[in-house]
Amino acid sequence: MADFDTRDALKADSSPNISSDVVKKAYYEPEWLKKEYAALWPRTWQVACRVEELEHVGSYVIYDIGDESVIVTRSSPDRLRAFYNVCQHRGRRLIDGSLSGTTPNFACKFHGWRWNLDGENEHVVQVDDWHGALDGDDLCLNQVRLDTWGGWVFVNFDPDAPSLRDYLGGVCDALDPLKMDEMRYRWRKWLVVNCNWKVALEAFNEGYHVNVTHPGVVKFGASLFGSREVGIHSMFDTRASTMRAEGTKVKAADAGVDVRKMAAGFYTYQHEELGSLISEAMVPAAKAVPALLPEDATPEQVFGKIIELSMQIDAQKGIEWPMLTPEQYQQVGIDWHIFPNTVILPMASNCLVYRARPLGNDPDRCIFEVSHIERVAKEDIRKVTPERNDDIYDRAFWGEILLQDFQQMEATHKGIKSRGYRGPRLNPEQEKPVANFHRVYHEYLSEA
Template identity: 40%
Template sequence: MNVQTKDGLLQDGAGYVVAADHYISPEFAKIEAEKLWYRVWQMACREEEIPNVGDFYTYDIVDQSIIVIRVATDEIKAYYNVCPHRGRTITEGCGHAARLFCKFHGWSWKLDGTIAKVVDRHEWPEESLTDDDLNLVPVKVGRWSGWVYINMDPDSISLEEHLAPAKAYLDPYDIGGMNYHWRKSTIFDCNWKVALEAFNEGYHVQTTHNQMLRYMDDWTQSYARGRHSHFGYWESMPMGSRSARLTDGKPTEDIRPGIRDYMEDMAATLNAGSSVQTVFAARRVEQEVPPGTPPMEVLAKFGQYIYENAASQGLQWPSITPEQMYAAGVDWHLFPNQIMLMGPTGLLGYRARPFGNDPDKCVWDVYSLQRYPEGQVPKVEHEWSQDHGDVDFWGLILTQDYQNMGQVQKGMKSKGFKGAKPNPRQEIAVINFHRSLDDFVENGYAQ
């Protein structure tokens, strides 16, 4: 049972335990494949990865492979990535095709999935090989905020229904107006949920990222919103405040230096969550806003300076109010496996996927989106690295997170581990995720 109050809290979160088998069991991984991945809406790629007609992206999830392809200027389709002749996959990675082509025996298909050519088709009796037998099998597609989603269940609810109520909180950010700043991937030696949950709560900051306590109060409030969830910070401890752990709970009187340090550190150690516009605005706040200005007025000036700097560079600013940003918080988990930390000028996104059917490994994707002036969107390469301690490649903050992944997976197999016990306030998102997962495995989208 998942009893959510109107304000997104859980009435019965205390004492909740996640069984270790949910992370380490091959049997549970098989259940997830059949009951979750084969019938849930899941993000496959961004539209900018397939900008032209004929561009395709190969999306792999557990033992299934899907072709996502742009078939017209404003139409994207998806098909199971398999030749109906002898079962060879048709595409690998990303690319462009005038026609989809099987490299085994040379069969080909038009972009709309209909059969174009069967080599020596005359050797089959006409009634034994119809076009319906040969067309690629379609997969349901949805689009939102620049992302392309797929669902292998043709009878599923719509993507819009799946995204509710999170969509209402996130639409004001105009994420569709952002483009890749960078994108990186790796393979972790842990379950996909272990990786995902490390970025689905702020409770770990006081230990894993304790260098950040000097400019941010790490105590967060987490909320459940249907199957989705998010967390944010208290208005009484705004950005730029020193952690209450360092001040005996006393508020920071001057948050201006903290805002500057926060933005400069995000730019230097994460290369996301900050931008040229936000760093410039933070420095301007410290120089131009008088000491003693109330914190909320300082933040208002910070937002004003970001807007002014963005406008001077031709950037389109979203129509979002401070009230909407506060309600949205800073970190969203879209069920089942997409996480984003968003702001008006950019977004840091994460995705975790099973590595085939192995419960001890996962594919990890992390990317930064930013706003760019028209005509100045950069070409971004998709980078991979298996060196999880490479600060130059990942940045300090991510390498700090990565050191926990394999160690958590190893620890969960201990005979001394009795199950995960999420914090009933700061880790509501983790509790809600597992309750939603259990419910979806049992009932799908049925309410």
């Protein structure tokens, strides 16, 4: 087990000690990245892709993590499989140069050995040279465990890991009512950031930063959050004095505030500057509300009406929202961190999703992906290609809200490396997801 208690990081009065020091060094020392590759990434369930990306038999997606590469494919109409992306002859990558595509089989470009979509070897060039010594079973591609939840394809390299359902535990209980599997990508963006993957991820698994990092959001929405651990995962939500509405927790009516106008302003801002946590229908719905409700309408009335109108607009397009009870909405919360590297901000109509991964053997850089999935009409088949843009100042591409988050990452990573930094002192109410992450992370790494 870990040689320290990360809960120390929760203590407001935590002083410099081994725990803070270890937590700090794990962000940038190459030795810790090596431990991650030995004990974390090979043993955790991690999102490889979406089921929708594997539409046809032979569709495949490559998922790379460190030196490992996995082929995720549809081997038959109702079967998905994952294989180590390696030829069993001399070890060449079977698929290189493309991260997705469609293929009838996996043919190695070096000497031409070939496997079918179930990973069985179906061809060895000049096989007679082996005089019958090649055993068919031994030539199969090596499988990686695969399972799906919410339309996400997860893989796990560890044959002894718990089932995906057991691993996700309370995440499924809270988010299953959203029927995320019925959502589809609308956009995907990614970049390489000059910070450790944990720094990038931790810009998104707590709400404490919103007050200062996102003034444009605070103007409209709640800024006091509460968080909790859900096993190895974590979530956050707002605290009292706010109400639930699709897309945000919105401030209770301050005296004299016209909630109708505030709501229209908020949804327009979020639509323009994030392009997520809001569905297309909600902007016209919010703009229609001032003509339908009186000036002194309560937040409940305003946001109830916006949801009602949005559902009507979507229904006309064949898009159906799930009906959640107030208790289920409460469980859904605002933000979920799925250990180790995925964050989902779940809504009934759409979700904003983040995934962070280390880049090669460099602890100072990471791959960071942002995507938006949303509820669609059944016949709406989309092909969404991830767009890369490493310019963390390109507001036209990323929007103001993500730029504000990006500005924190590199600066935080640099600061963490300073001799003058004593280690994290986490907000006991709002930064539990960060503390819980480090607790679980160091439990995994203690076995490296």
